[in-house]
Amino acid sequence: MMPLDLILIRHGESEGNLAGALARQGDESHFTDAFVTTPGREWQLTETGQKQAEIVGRYLREAEFPTNYPQLREEETARFYCSPYVRTRQTAGHLGLEYQSGESVRWYQNRAIRERDWGDIETRPRREFEESPMFELNARKKAIDPLYWRPPGGESICDVAENRVRNFLDTLHRECSDQTVLAVTHGEFIRATRLVLERVDDETYTSWETNPEMRIRNCEIFHYTRVAPELLFSDRPHAESWDGGLNPGDIAPRIAFLQRSYPHLEDDGITWTVSSLPWRQINYDKPTNDDLKNAP
Numbered sequence: 001m002m003p004l005d006l007i008l009i010r011h012g013e014s015e016g017n018l019a020g021a022l023a024r025q026g027d028e029s030h031f032t033d034a035f036v037t038t039p040g041r042e043w044q045l046t047e048t049g050q051k052q053a054e055i056v057g058r059y060l061r062e063a064e065f066p067t068n069y070p071q072l073r074e075e076e077t078a079r080f081y082c083s084p085y086v087r088t089r090q091t092a093g094h095l096g097l098e099y100q101s102g103e104s105v106r107w108y109q110n111r112a113i114r115e116r117d118w119g120d121i122e123t124r125p126r127r128e129f130e131e132s133p134m135f136e137l138n139a140r141k142k143a144i145d146p147l148y149w150r151p152p153g154g155e156s157i158c159d160v161a162e163n164r165v166r167n168f169l170d171t172l173h174r175e176c177s178d179q180t181v182l183a184v185t186h187g188e189f190i191r192a193t194r195l196v197l198e199r200v201d202d203e204t205y206t207s208w209e210t211n212p213e214m215r216i217r218n219c220e221i222f223h224y225t226r227v228a229p230e231l232l233f234s235d236r237p238h239a240e241s242w243d244g245g246l247n248p249g250d251i252a253p254r255i256a257f258l259q260r261s262y263p264h265l266e267d268d269g270i271t272w273t274v275s276s277l278p279w280r281q282i283n284y285d286k287p288t289n290d291d292l293k294n295a296p
Helices: 015-024 047-062 064-068 086-095 126-131 133-144 157-175 187-197 202-208 289-293
Strands: 005-010 078-082 107-109 180-185 221-225 257-265 272-276
Touching: 005 187, 015 126, 047 086, 047 257, 047 272, 078 086, 086 180, 126 133, 157 187, 187 221
Parallel strands: 005 180, 078 107, 078 180
Antiparallel strands: 005 221, 221 257, 257 272
16 A cells, blocks of 8 residues: 655755756856756755755644644654755755654655756756757757657656656555655656656646646645545544545545645745645546547
8 A cells, every 4th residue: 555645845946946047037147167067966955945945844843744644753654755866865954854752854865756867958058958959859849748758868757757756656555555755856756746646647747837836846745645634633544445535534545635835935025934725636537438539
């Protein structure tokens, strides 16, 4: 069985995120010789990224999770993963998570949950990729088929989903059944995980590319669970069967619910807080013969 709760957290803002954001506004000054010759795995958190991780860690320690999901505080019922990249390791550390005993949680570093491989364009400004004759055909492929597009020398999002995400989920099936798992990873890995856990079809994924609500923010939390929401304490009676209509606290045989939470500045531009979107049930689309015959 899968874990009861799977909590995926994107790393905080990194040097690469900042450089890319400024470049999209026309400022490519961060793309120095030192920057473009540094492997992306070595990018560190910015001060903003550290603050994002700290506020999310406080949320995890003091708000919802310690109260509603006490398993996260017990070494026997929780496991913590992070990507080996510097920015994810730093994010994990700045979360400041502890067991009930007050000791630091122990982290497993797992290469399967590393960032998508962007190949030859990892340290290039987006403009250079889109305008360079060298990448013209590849850039065209990206525009028309984002799910299967591979950066030159890199991975498609489908590659990440069908290879590394499934590898990681297999590990969780074998080693973390009915536990709580928290993993600090990357935005593209979370997108790929959504493809698998939510069984997203090709057309839906393509529509995400132009939908700002599908953007994954730095330090955003994706909380997947088998436990029907509105559970307040630890008693979780297993449901006899899964019919899509569980009562609060019942346990589904598969990941069935998702809630997204994210850190952001309040209107004063100084105070950080965490906001959450409503829980939603994950409904799998099972097309009929006629649906498939009339596929777009």
